[in-house]
Amino acid sequence: MASHPTLKTTFAVRSEATTHPLTSYLLRLMDLKASNLCLSADVPTARELLYLADKIGPSIVVLKTHYDMVSGWDFHPDTGTGAKLASLARKHGFLIFEDRKFGDIGHTVELQYTGGSARIIDWAHIVNVNMVPGKASVASLAQGARRWLERYPCEVKTSVTVGTPTMDQFEDAEDAKDGEPVTVNGNGSNMMEKPIYAGRNGDGRKGSIVSITTVTQQYESAASPRLTKTIAEGDESLFPGIEEAPLNRGLLILAQMSSEGNFMTREYTQACVEAAREHKDFVMGFISQEALNTQADDDFIHMTPGCQLPPEDEDQQTNGKVGGDGQGQQYNTPYKIIGIAGSDIAIVGRGILKASDPVEEAERYRSAAWKAYTERLLR
Template sequence: MCADRPKHPTLKATFAERAKSASHPLTNYLMRLMELKQSNLCLSADVTSARELLHMADKVGPSIVILKTHYDILAGWDYNPQTGTGAKLQSLARKHGFLIFEDRKFGDIGHTVQMQYTAGSARVIDWAHIVNVNMVPGKAAVQALAEAAAKWRSRVNYEVKTSVSENGAEENEDNGHLGTREMPAPGPYQRDNDGRKGSIVSITTVTQSFEPVDSPRFGSRIDEGDELVYAGIEEPPYERGLLILAQMSSTGNFMNEEYTQACVEAAREHKDFVMGFVSQESLNSAPTDSFIHMTPGCQLPPDGEEENGTVEGDGLGQNYNTPAKLVGLCGTDVIIVGRGIIKAGDPQAEAARYRDRAWAAYQKRISQ
């Protein structure tokens, strides 16, 4: 890990400077958000219930810029698109200023990943700003997700208005002739002027139209007193973003150099959709590369102990490194922390500690 690569200009640039040349609108937004909150921390919210997820997001939200979720491991997920868990997460994201990253690791043929992204009960694309893909099926999966996101984007700023009108009409049978005319809503039947009985037919007209919506719809607020948008920055853009899983922190993984290079090539081919990578180091190498890098497997030693770069693993193949090593030496931009915060006695205080250490490592990197 942390190969001896030539130092890329992005390693010395501030997030504010990199935002100006970012090729993806969400990357631009995220980097400006990082500067505003002075945070490059992502919480991996590996809890087991939707209630825990919402509680943790609310408590830790002030310290993070990204919330990473696994919706399929949560009990009690509410799939209602207006009032369910996804809508509530977006309300919290708006309140505290963070993006939502569903760690779906799409890894199937193109048609299947499109359906997993945009359809089904969860409709991930509606509430997650960012998703990721495992490149094992090849570059076609990236292309398929990009097409799905573009189609969604073309429709998301329009909402369907449906109107239903119902009128009564009188049916008269006269020597085999059937006629209709508009009528007030009567009783079960009525007599016409000539004494014949007329039956009443209900005519229902359904009209749908698409009307433009000026701003993203993130669902209802958690509390009426909450601010609509985190102070100092606008709502995130409509666009969705993709991270490519290029490297992993687990022992014995099969993501070799050839695989990682294919990930970089796919990212360069889809700069309008690919934000960057989940990786263990910066993969920017070409002069025009401006990708963002997010790294899991980050942990701090107990408060008061020296931060020497590595921390003991979890016994299940996960290797841990400190923010100083990942951000300062390996050049990653965002650290992803899960159990180090979730299992802490005071997750809120521990998130603030990780935020401070990671931001200090970033400041040191750009100043050297």
């Protein structure tokens, strides 16, 4: 694992530095819930999927789905399974990750993402791509997300603040020509430029700047129960402490796999990292076995599958593998995935689903993954 500032930086601080709105939201959610756990809800029926999302939702920050393996999936856009999952995500505070692993030419994956009976983009905050066909698949998914957002019925949440300019901002204004806008801290994909104007008085002297107005905008669904309203106390249908998730969609690139004998070479992984840097407005990070941030401005999130805890009476901080499933899957502990390899989120499926008490076991995994993260910060 290469050393990188993000490994020693809290999720809360990272949320303020990242430019991807959904990444920022997820990092704040992780800090708020003290959770870096994703449930891989690979269950056979829609009824069981919704039941688990409701019961285990309080312990997780991401719910990973495979809609095409679920029988009884209701495709209705307003009342179907996807819509019900979105409602549970708002209630318990988690994001939905459809593990579709798009792996075709660009035109095809864009249609698979935005159309068809499932219309994945409508209910899944995050999807992923197997980049074997090349970088064009990433570019096409990003294009599909932009087009969808342009057409989606939404309202714009606007925040306006007024403050006193700093000396640096005065200097920027003095260097500007008469009437030329000067952009101050116009940074972030969901933030509008904030111009101040360098004008002159009648006697030739430059005018004074008395304040700077900052306008921040975020797209939110017109169907959202939250919008800009204050949540009523005791309203259990919305998770308290954080605003509605932004409409912006995010992509994870499948850069490494936990299965034995996979063909993802170092060259392939490096190409994934390059594609992510080329589309930072859409790519949130990677499905990987280790942290891949190497450049100073890399702020990608890493999610790692193949996570399993040993029984409670055994060492929880083992550095080795826990075992496998006999079908190629190799397991590692949260301590190794988060604390040693530097991933951010542990993806757990059968370790929780097959437990005698999945809700209690989810809390055990949440606690172990969070402990591995907090200890990593201190090392």
